[in-house]
Amino acid sequence: MDNTHMAIKSRKILKTGLIISTLFASNIPSAFAQLTYKSNTVYRAGANEIIISGTPNTKLAVNEGNYTKTVSKTANACGQVRIIPPKKGLTNLIVNGVAIDVTSLTAVTTAPRCSNGTLKVPQTTAVKTATGTVVVPGLTPNAAISVSYDTPKIKSLVINACGFGVIKTTSTSPTLPATITIAGTSYTTASLTDAGEPPKLQRLNGVSSCYTPTGWTN
Numbered sequence: 001m002d003n004t005h006m007a008i009k010s011r012k013i014l015k016t017g018l019i020i021s022t023l024f025a026s027n028i029p030s031a032f033a034q035l036t037y038k039s040n041t042v043y044r045a046g047a048n049e050i051i052i053s054g055t056p057n058t059k060l061a062v063n064e065g066n067y068t069k070t071v072s073k074t075a076n077a078c079g080q081v082r083i084i085p086p087k088k089g090l091t092n093l094i095v096n097g098v099a100i101d102v103t104s105l106t107a108v109t110t111a112p113r114c115s116n117g118t119l120k121v122p123q124t125t126a127v128k129t130a131t132g133t134v135v136v137p138g139l140t141p142n143a144a145i146s147v148s149y150d151t152p153k154i155k156s157l158v159i160n161a162c163g164f165g166v167i168k169t170t171s172t173s174p175t176l177p178a179t180i181t182i183a184g185t186s187y188t189t190a191s192l193t194d195a196g197e198p199p200k201l202q203r204l205n206g207v208s209s210c211y212t213p214t215g216w217t218n
Contacts, residue, residue, distance in 0.1 A: 049198050095146075106129070
C-alpha cells in the first residue's frame with residue numbers, strides 16, 4: 001500500500017506504537033514528522049479547535065495574545081506599592097485606577113525606602129528600578145490597592161505521538177484566541193484553513209493510534 005492511499009483512506013490508522021516511530025524515522029524526513037492538513041502546519045477544525053503540527057512528543061510555546069491580570073496589593077506604611085513585572089512582560093499598567101506608562105518612568109538605582117512610615121528620600125512620582133520593578137507612591141498607607149496589567153498568555157502545548165497538539169475552547173474560555181504566535185510567526189484564527197474535523201489520537205494498552213477524517217489530504 002503506497003503513502004497516498006494510506007493518507008486518503010477513511011479514518012485510516014496511520015501507525016501505532018513502535019511502528020509509527022519507525023515509519024517517521026525511516027521514510028519521512030524529521031522536519032516533516034508531524035501531522036499536517038493540506039500542507040498546513042497550523043489549521044483549525046470548525047470554531048472550537050486549532051491544530052498545530054510539530055515534532056512528536058515535544059512541547060511548543062504558543063502565545064495566545066495578551067490578557068489582563070488584576071491583583072490586590074497592600075501599600076506600605078509610606079503609601080508605596082511595588083509591582084514586580086512578570087517574565088512574560090507587563091503593559092497597560094493601572095494602579096488604583098491611574099494608568100502608568102512604564103516605558104516613560106525614570107529609572108533609579110535604588111527605590112526610595114520606607115522607614116517607620118517615613119520615606120528616607122521623598123518620592124512624588126512612580127519610578128522603576130534597574131530590575132524593572134515599578135514603585136508607585138502617594139497611596140493610602142496600609143490600604144488594599146488594585147493593580148492590573150496586560151501580559152502575554154503563553155501556552156506550553158504538548159505535541160502528541162501523532163505529531164500534533166490542540167488548542168480547544170472550554171467552559172471558561174468559550175472562544176478560541178483571535179490570533180496565536182508560534183516562533184515569531186503570527187496566525188489569525190479566522191483565516192486558518194478549516195479541516196472540518198480534527199485528527200484523533202487514541203491510546204489503548206499504552207499503544208497510540210492515529211486517525212484522520214474521511215477526505216483528508218496532506
